[in-house]
Amino acid sequence: MKTLILDPIDSEALEYAIERLDIVDWRNVESKDYPIAEAVIVRTFKMTKEIMDQMPNLKIIAKHGVGVDNIDLDYAKSKGIIVTNTPQANMNSVAEFVIALALNCARKVTMAHNMVKEGIEKNSPFELAGFELQNKTVGLIGLGRIGTLVGTKLKAAFNTKVLVYDPYASESICEKEGFVKCEHLDQVLKESEIVSVSVPLTKDTENLISVRELSLMKENAVLINTSRGKVINEKDLYDALQQNKLFGAAIDAFAEEPVSKEHPLLTCNNFIGTPHNGANTRDALIRMGTEAVDEIVRLMSNEESLNRVVMS
Ligand code: NAD
Numbered sequence: 001m002k003t004l005i006l007d008p009i010d011s012e013a014l015e016y017a018i019e020r021l022d023i024v025d026w027r028n029v030e031s032k033d034y035p036i037a038e039a040v041i042v043r044t045f046k047m048t049k050e051i052m053d054q055m056p057n058l059k060i061i062a063k064h065g066v067g068v069d070n071i072d073l074d075y076a077k078s079k080g081i082i083v084t085n086t087p088q089a090n091m092n093s094v095a096e097f098v099i100a101l102a103l104n105c106a107r108k109v110t111m112a113h114n115m116v117k118e119g120i121e122k123n124s125p126f127e128l129a130g131f132e133l134q135n136k137t138v139g140l141i142g143l144g145r146i147g148t149l150v151g152t153k154l155k156a157a158f159n160t161k162v163l164v165y166d167p168y169a170s171e172s173i174c175e176k177e178g179f180v181k182c183e184h185l186d187q188v189l190k191e192s193e194i195v196s197v198s199v200p201l202t203k204d205t206e207n208l209i210s211v212r213e214l215s216l217m218k219e220n221a222v223l224i225n226t227s228r229g230k231v232i233n234e235k236d237l238y239d240a241l242q243q244n245k246l247f248g249a250a251i252d253a254f255a256e257e258p259v260s261k262e263h264p265l266l267t268c269n270n271f272i273g274t275p276h277n278g279a280n281t282r283d284a285l286i287r288m289g290t291e292a293v294d295e296i297v298r299l300m301s302n303e304e305s306l307n308r309v310v311m312s
Helices: 011-020 031-036 049-053 073-078 091-107 109-118 145-158 171-177 185-191 211-216 234-242 282-300
Strands: 002-005 022-024 039-042 060-063 082-084 137-141 161-165 194-197 222-225 248-251 271-273 308-310
Touching: 002 011, 002 031, 011 282, 039 282, 049 073, 060 282, 073 082, 082 282, 091 109, 091 145, 091 194, 091 222, 091 248, 091 271, 091 282, 137 145, 137 185, 145 161, 145 171, 145 194, 161 185, 185 211, 211 234, 234 248
Parallel strands: 002 022, 002 039, 039 060, 060 082, 137 161, 137 194, 194 222, 222 248, 248 271
Antiparallel strands: 082 308
């Protein structure tokens, strides 16, 4: 199947694609290839109505990753184009990254590194005092694939209590994992030392964490967002960090990406910003690439997609 790979993928996944599909990769693809495309693999490439209109033979958009907000799903559906994603491929990498960011914020690792680089006069300066995760309370906003893994890993490693706010999560999953399901977001925000956000960006989750929600958090709490930038109001987070109303925050997804080096949040000492890097492990990249290819191969063999986002 003629497949355009519109964003870079891992070399091992590219080999896997070459063995199975007729591909043009991101280094060689030109807009003149669009009309012959039957399949595309995309990471962040914007699959707009205008792009799809240039691909009259397109049958499948295989997303390398989870979030499909770079794809006009309604238009794909109207054109009978299947959209698939690879939701299991990167969840462990993102969950481990949440924990890396939580430990980094709690122990001020980046801040300590920056201080060493600038030159220090004595060891263990007071402003680098952090806190342990052991026996603390973790608040999960969103208990899907990533949220669940974050909770189980933190509970197993640090004996944390785990509070959950997810109106769609079943009580039985929480019981099975030993998590406490909360009716209200406010309870999770008020009681947790680590709050981790793992929700999709929807009209309900846009600005889910704004000035009111931030004001409910403990002063010794850390906020981690690896979901989508617009879920947190960045201006309100900046104000809260400037006023030391939070211990720290880490964001892997910004409202505008790639994030500008002039972003005001980057001037806060108690803030860590990363460039949508949570899923960026070799392990996940290989899985995302090969699983996207597998979805196209399934379509060629008239098999059901494993992870279909849009069914025409
Ligand atoms: P998922 O679909 O498995 O889980 C999302 C959870 O959010 C679901 O349980 C859902 O019920 C819950 N939810 C929806 N609306 C909610 C609301 N208003 N309040 C509380 N909970 C709500 O998704 P996932 O695989 O866990 O991924 C979560 C998000 O992480 C993705 O949507 C994507 O945006 C982001 N992501 C980021 C990276 C990265 O590199 N940083 C990588 C993968 C995914």
